[in-house]
Amino acid sequence: MIATIKAEWRKNRFRPAFLISSGLVAAVVVLVFMTNWYQATHPGQSDRPIPLAMLFPDQFVNDVMGAGFPLGAAMAIVLGAIVAGSEYSWGTLKTLFTQGPGRLTTWSGRIVVFTAWMAILSAILFAVGAACSVLIVTVNNHAIVWPAVADIAKGFGAMWLILTVNGMLGIAIAVLVRQSAAAIGIGVVYLLSIEIIAVRFIDGLNNGSYKWIGNLFLGQNATALIGHLSNAKGVTISAEQSLIVLFAWLAAMLVIAAGLQRVRDVT
Amino acid sequence: MENTTIVETHGLTKRYGSGVLAVDSVAMSVRRGEVYGFLGPNGAGKTTTLRMLVGLIRPTSGTATVAGHTPGDPHGLARVGSLIESSAFYPYLSGRANLRVVADLAGVDQKRVNEVLDVVELSSRAHRKFGTYSTGMKQRLGVAAALLKDPDLLILDEPTNGLDPQGMAEMRRLIKDIGQGNRTVLLSSHLLGEVEQICDRVGVISNGKLVRESTVQELIGEEGVLVRAQPLDKAEQMLATLFGNDAISRQDGALHLKVKPEQSSEINRRLVGAGIGVSELRPFERSLEEVFFQLTGERQGS
Numbered sequence: 001m002i003a004t005i006k007a008e009w010r011k012n013r014f015r016p017a018f019l020i021s022s023g024l025v026a027a028v029v030v031l032v033f034m035t036n037w038y039q040a041t042h043p044g045q046s047d048r049p050i051p052l053a054m055l056f057p058d059q060f061v062n063d064v065m066g067a068g069f070p071l072g073a074a075m076a077i078v079l080g081a082i083v084a085g086s087e088y089s090w091g092t093l094k095t096l097f098t099q100g101p102g103r104l105t106t107w108s109g110r111i112v113v114f115t116a117w118m119a120i121l122s123a124i125l126f127a128v129g130a131a132c133s134v135l136i137v138t139v140n141n142h143a144i145v146w147p148a149v150a151d152i153a154k155g156f157g158a159m160w161l162i163l164t165v166n167g168m169l170g171i172a173i174a175v176l177v178r179q180s181a182a183a184i185g186i187g188v189v190y191l192l193s194i195e196i197i198a199v200r201f202i203d204g205l206n207n208g209s210y211k212w213i214g215n216l217f218l219g220q221n222a223t224a225l226i227g228h229l230s231n232a233k234g235v236t237i238s239a240e241q242s243l244i245v246l247f248a249w250l251a252a253m254l255v256i257a258a259g260l261q262r263v264r265d266v267t
Numbered sequence: 268m269e270n271t272t273i274v275e276t277h278g279l280t281k282r283y284g285s286g287v288l289a290v291d292s293v294a295m296s297v298r299r300g301e302v303y304g305f306l307g308p309n310g311a312g313k314t315t316t317l318r319m320l321v322g323l324i325r326p327t328s329g330t331a332t333v334a335g336h337t338p339g340d341p342h343g344l345a346r347v348g349s350l351i352e353s354s355a356f357y358p359y360l361s362g363r364a365n366l367r368v369v370a371d372l373a374g375v376d377q378k379r380v381n382e383v384l385d386v387v388e389l390s391s392r393a394h395r396k397f398g399t400y401s402t403g404m405k406q407r408l409g410v411a412a413a414l415l416k417d418p419d420l421l422i423l424d425e426p427t428n429g430l431d432p433q434g435m436a437e438m439r440r441l442i443k444d445i446g447q448g449n450r451t452v453l454l455s456s457h458l459l460g461e462v463e464q465i466c467d468r469v470g471v472i473s474n475g476k477l478v479r480e481s482t483v484q485e486l487i488g489e490e491g492v493l494v495r496a497q498p499l500d501k502a503e504q505m506l507a508t509l510f511g512n513d514a515i516s517r518q519d520g521a522l523h524l525k526v527k528p529e530q531s532s533e534i535n536r537r538l539v540g541a542g543i544g545v546s547e548l549r550p551f552e553r554s555l556e557e558v559f560f561q562l563t564g565e566r567q568g569s
Contacts, residue, residue, distance in 0.1 A: 010364070090356070
C-alpha cells in the first residue's frame with residue numbers, strides 16, 4: 001500500500017492537470033474577492049449591495065466556500081475524470097496492474113493520493129482566500145480579526161469533502177466509460193444541469209411528497225453543508241444529513257469504481 | 268525438485284461477450300531458461316493469451332500457472348516482467364521518472380532504474396519526456412521496465428512492432444542478450460525471421476488454437492525430398508504406394524516427400540525403373556516461414 005501511494009504521488013505531484021487546477025482555483029478565489037471588493041466599494045444602483053465587512057478575514061471562510069462550490073466541485077470532477085480516464089487512453093493501466101501489487105491495492109494508492117490532492121486544493125482555496133481578505137482589510141485600515149480555528153477547520157473539512165466526493169464522481173464515471181473526455185462531459189453536465197433539473201422536477205411532484213428523494217442528491221447536500229457553515233437562511237437539509245449523504249455518495253462512488261477496476265478485463 | 272516449466276496452461280480459453288472465441292483450449296508449456304517464441308498471424312490470439320498469463324484478462328475457462336502462481340497473483344507477478352503490445356507510460360514524465368514510478372510499484376530499489384536504462388542503452392535520453400520518444404525508444408523503455416524486477420520470466424509481446432530495420436536488429440540483439448543465462452523469455456511475434464534467430468522452442472497459434480509446440484529445429488528440420496517428374500500423377504501414385512499417402516504432398520508442380528534424403532537414390536531408381544522421367548530430385552529443408560504458413564493455413568505473400 002505504501003509503495004502504491006509512493007508511486008501515485010511520484011506520478012501526480014508534477015502532473016500538469018493538478019498544477020493547472022491549483023492555479024485556476026487560486027485565480028477563481030482572487031477573482032471572486034476582487035469582483036466583490038469592487039462591487040462593495042462601487043455599489044452604484046445595485047439591489048443587493050455587498051457589505052465590505054463581508055470580505056474581511058473574519059468572514060473569509062464563507063467567502064471561500066462560495067468560491068469553491070460549484071466551480072471547485074466542477075474542477076474536481078474534471079480532475080477525477082482525467083486521473084482515472086487517462087490510464088485507459090494512455091494504456092498505462094496494464095503497466096500498473098502487472099507490477100505486483102493487487103488491483104485493489106493499486107487502486108487504493110490512487111485514491112489516497114487523489115484525496116490528498118483535494119486537500120491541497122482546499123488548502124490553496126483557503127490560503128488564497130485568507131490572503132485576499134487580509135489585503136482588503138489592510139487597504140481599508142481595519143484590524144485583522146480571524147475566525148475561530150474550529151470554524152476554519154470545519155470549513156476546510158467541508159470543502160475537502162465536497163471536492164473529494166465530486167472528484168470521486170469523476171473517477172467513477174471515467175472508470176465506467178473507460179475514458180476522460182466523456183467522463184468530464186457527463187460529470188460536469190450532471191453537476192451543473194441534470195441534477196438541478198431532476199431535483200426541481202422531483203420536488204414539484206405530488207405537492208412535494210417526494211422532496212426527500214431530491215434531498216438525497218449530491219449538489220443539494222453540498223449546498224446545504226455550505227449553507228450551515230455560513231449560517232445561511234432557508235436551508236432545509238440538516239447538517240448531519242448533508243454529511244451522511246455526502247459520505248454515502250463518496251462510499252458508493254468508491255465501491256462502484258473499485259469493483260469495476262477489480263473485475264473487468266484490461267484490454 | 269524445482270519445476271522445470273515456468274508457464275503451463277491447460278485448456279485456456281477466452282470467449283468474449285460478443286461470442287468471439289479469441290483463445291480456444293490452449294495448452295502450452297514454457298520451460299525455465301529457454302527463449303520461447305509464440306507465433307501466430309495477427310488476430311490469432313497471441314496477445315489475448317499473454318494478457319491472460321499476466322492477469323490482465325480473466326480466462327473464460329481453463330487454468331494457467333505462471334512462475335508457480337495463478338496469473339495476476341502478486342507473488343507470481345513479482346517474478347514476471349512484461350511488455351504487452353506497445354509500451355505504455357505517462358507522456359508528461361521523463362523516461363527515468365516513469366521507471367521510478369514502476370520501481371515504486373514493483374517494490375524495487377530505485378538504484379535498479381539506472382541499471383536497466385544502461386541495459387537498454389537509454390541512459391543518455393532518460394531525462395526526456397516519454398511523449399517525445401520515438402517508437403524504438405518507447406519499446407526499449409518498455410523492455411527496461413520489464414527488466415526492473417530482474418524477473419525469472421520476461422514476457423515480450425511483439426517488441427519489434429513499429430520499429431525500423433535498425434531498431435528491429437537492436438531489439439533482437441537485446442532480447443538475445445536478455446535471454447542468456449537462467450532467465451526465461453516468452454516472445455510473441457508474427458515476424459518469423461526474428462523468432463527463428465532468437466528462440467529455442469516455439470508455439471504456433473492459429474485462430475485461437477495452439478496448433479504446434481516444439482523446438483525450432485524439430486519444426487523446420489523435418490527432412491524431406493523434393494521430386495519433379497513426368498507424368499506427375501503416375502509418380503505420385505507410385506511414391507504413395509512406397510511411402511504412404513501421408514508422406515506426400517503436392518506443391519508448385521512438385522512432390523514433397525517426408526522421407527530421409529538418403530532414400531533419394533532409391534526413389535530415383537524406382538521412378539526411372541517405372542518409366543517416369545525425373546527432372547529434379549533433391550533434399551529440401553523448410554524454412555520456419557513455410558512451416559508457419561502450413562500450420563496456420565495462411566497463404567504466402569497474401
